Amino acid sequence: MSRIGKKPVPVPSGVDVKVAGSVVSVKGPLGKLDWALAPGIGVTVDQGQVLITRSSEARNVRALHGLVRAELSNMVLGVTKGYERNLEITGVGYKAAVQGRTMSFNVGYINPVVYPIPAGIEVKIDKQTLINVKGIDKRLVGQVAANLRAIKPPDVYKQKGVRYVGEVLRKKEGKTGK
Known part of the structure; x- marks a missing residue:
């Protein structure tokens, strides 16, 4: 059970997060970053938060759940503060x-x-x-x-x-x- 993966990523004002297929784009005042999602991981954006979900309980999907959340959090922080x-x-x-x-x-x-x-x-x-x-x-x-x-x-x-x-x-x- 991933505790990190279940936490939503807060999106501050001035940051735009878009999901297009299996690519997540984060655009902010300092620039733009992209992250390619692995199969079995889903990302949704609503009410100023990014939620990461997984489709199965397979070992590799569970391992990627927390990783994707941490990477998206790092991307949001990177485009705001660097x-x-x-x-x-x-x-x-x-x-x-x-x-x-x-x-x-x-x-x-x-x-x-x-x-x-x-x-x-x-x-x-x-x-x-x-x-x-x-x-x-x-x-x-x-x-x-x-x-x-x-x-x-x-x-x-x-x-x-x-x-x-x-x-x-x-x-x-x-x-x-x-």
Whole structure:
């Protein structure tokens, strides 16, 4: 029994939710997002709420019931407020720069690492070491932030690399001489 799937998703004013066949479209002040529904999941919009129903009690349909509700809730929040992730670069000489729709990282490798910024994502860099990733799609913002962190994951010995703001690393001691 999905408790999350049974909760209705409130639709604030200024947001338009439409269901066309198996595609749900959410349009708001920041943009438009679409979600393709799986077979067995139904969506209805009435009185400023979105209700998600399932057609059977099959295991895969039950699993998708709560997922679809969470995704639709994230879409409504994304088109009204948006999502953002903040990263920081630590290390001597480590820095990042934005040129058009690409990012360039100097993080201890011989050549700079170039990362193309996907459509729908806005990236700002402050002081060459603070990265702000913004967008309306929660999945895409999180994936871009994870990809940027994967360029140079934080090192537990020297505490250098790209990490999320507020991420706490346990510093390891390293080898001791004889």
